[in-house]
Amino acid sequence: MKKKLNGYLPSSNSRENTNVSEIAVGDITIEVVQKNIKNLHLSVYPPTGRVRISAPLRMSLDTIRLYAISKLGWIRKHQTKLRSQKREAPRDYISGESHFFLGKRYLLKVIEHDAPAAVHQKHDTLELFIRPKTNRLKRAAILHEWYRMRLKEILPSLIQRYEPRMNVHVNEWGVKKMKTKWGTCNIRAQRIWLNLELAKKPLHCIEHVVVHEMVHLLERKHNEQFIRLMDSYLPQWRQFKEELNRFPVAHSEWEY
DSSP states (O other): OOOOBTTEEEOSOOBTTEEEEEEEETTEEEEEEEESOSSOEEEEETTTTEEEEEEETTSOHHHHHHHHHHTHHHHHHHHHHHHHSOBOOOOOOOTTOEEEETTEEEEEEEEEOSSOOEEEEOSSEEEEEEOTTOOHHHHHHHHHHHHHHHHHHHHHHHHHHHHHHHTOOOOEEEEEOOSSOSEEEETTTTEEEEEGGGGGSOHHHHHHHHHHHHHTTTOSSSSHHHHHHHHHHOTTHHHHHHHHHHSOBOOOOOOO
């Protein structure tokens, strides 16, 4: 059994060039991952508000703990927000369920047929064509792939609209499942990734995330310059961000 000493809980889970431990700050337990990096990174993960700090190998746990204490208000704020956020109920992918596309609610209609799987969008239904005895995971994968393809049809025009305005070029973009972010930007590679869940959100919310990630090609940090650029390219971004965060997020097992 591991023993906690002076608020620290060492962990036996360590690997080459990485040390994993825990520190206690008040009633909050924080996972500390020390590795070959230069700066501290603080993250609060959904759905329960689990806290992790990534820190340089050379930094002492005392220094990391003082940093965590200085961020305690920010941590509690984000934990409260995550724990109160609405979440979609787990989906069984059966007829009669509600599913969203571009902010609109559709009823799912499952149709068994002896042919390749397909999804057809109707006025107020999504028709999911599957082979008999297709299980839940396969049904989910079919619908998720349909979402991926629809989002990939939408994104190029949004990116191309803002590239000349910002005088930037996106070398590469893609869509993938993300558990904690709507999008990411690799500034060096000039590559952006968008969360697959965005396919369920209104188009202007998707636009907001695209602009946000593209602005990072001009300004790395979320500082005053970043806000000025967002105000310039998408004046309604605060409204869109608030709306995006009001939507229920997908149910997930949240494995780490």
